[in-house]
Amino acid sequence: MKTIPTALFILLSSVAVLGSPGLGRAASERSPVTLEGQTTSAELDEETLCAIGRGRKCDIRLAIKQGLFETGLSPRFPENLKCRGIDERWAISYTHKRNRESYHGGIDMPAPFGTPMIAAAAGTVVGKYRGDRSYRGMEIILRHSPEDTGIPLWTYTQYAHFDEMPKLEVGQRVRMGEVLGPTGNSGKTPTRRKRGKQRRPAIHFAVWYSTSPRFVALRNKIIPVDGQWMDPNALFRKKLPLDSYSMKALPEAEKKVPISVMVEDGKVIPAETRIVWPYTCRRG
Numbered sequence: 001m002k003t004i005p006t007a008l009f010i011l012l013s014s015v016a017v018l019g020s021p022g023l024g025r026a027a028s029e030r031s032p033v034t035l036e037g038q039t040t041s042a043e044l045d046e047e048t049l050c051a052i053g054r055g056r057k058c059d060i061r062l063a064i065k066q067g068l069f070e071t072g073l074s075p076r077f078p079e080n081l082k083c084r085g086i087d088e089r090w091a092i093s094y095t096h097k098r099n100r101e102s103y104h105g106g107i108d109m110p111a112p113f114g115t116p117m118i119a120a121a122a123g124t125v126v127g128k129y130r131g132d133r134s135y136r137g138m139e140i141i142l143r144h145s146p147e148d149t150g151i152p153l154w155t156y157t158q159y160a161h162f163d164e165m166p167k168l169e170v171g172q173r174v175r176m177g178e179v180l181g182p183t184g185n186s187g188k189t190p191t192r193r194k195r196g197k198q199r200r201p202a203i204h205f206a207v208w209y210s211t212s213p214r215f216v217a218l219r220n221k222i223i224p225v226d227g228q229w230m231d232p233n234a235l236f237r238k239k240l241p242l243d244s245y246s247m248k249a250l251p252e253a254e255k256k257v258p259i260s261v262m263v264e265d266g267k268v269i270p271a272e273t274r275i276v277w278p279y280t281c282r283r284g
């Protein structure tokens, strides 16, 4: 029998503190069905749990080691289209916002309240959270097979700060470009933020990946077995490599990643893409 790693124990303890009687019940309450690829925490090593889960007691260096660091990638949108860009780059320091060493585990794109967030690829809903105690607020996580994306990896995309809970259910399949829900600014505000200052409405978009198809669903997190962080811009390369070490080492010219998108009328550019930006673009 495997012993429970310390960090996992801390996570499980926090589940108990928040009012659930234990992992068994919490897990069964949250996901009555076991999804394809879903496995138990016994398959997670402590390093992955900390690298992706980033619990309070976790060493931030584990997340950095698994790819959470700046790569210098930026999006290049198709010409003649108006697309919603990023205002805070991936993996920038959030230490000043969190009172501890911390890095932005996603990219933010501001958009007016109600702007539909769309699925970046076909996939399955594996996580959906109200996030009352989370900085991310209302959130959904999709899992994409290699067939869904054309990338020979299992990828996970996260969409957060919805204005209302997405109607999609855990276990449901979604199509590329399917509307997930409206943009908002839900989520706990950082403690150091000035009183009364509200978060701007935006999508928080993050990507993880693994060569393993397996993942673990925790209380409010999805942890892929052997999971790694991906700069979300790298997803749009649609080919390997896309790990952060290789991305950082790319020549500058290659760091501007051509982004495939869906236009408001439902057309996708380029036509054969299986991955699109999580907001539609406008013509003209």
Ligand SMILES: [Zn+2]
Residues within 6 Å of the ligand: 104, 106, 107, 108, 203, 204, 205
């Ligand atoms: Zn964010």
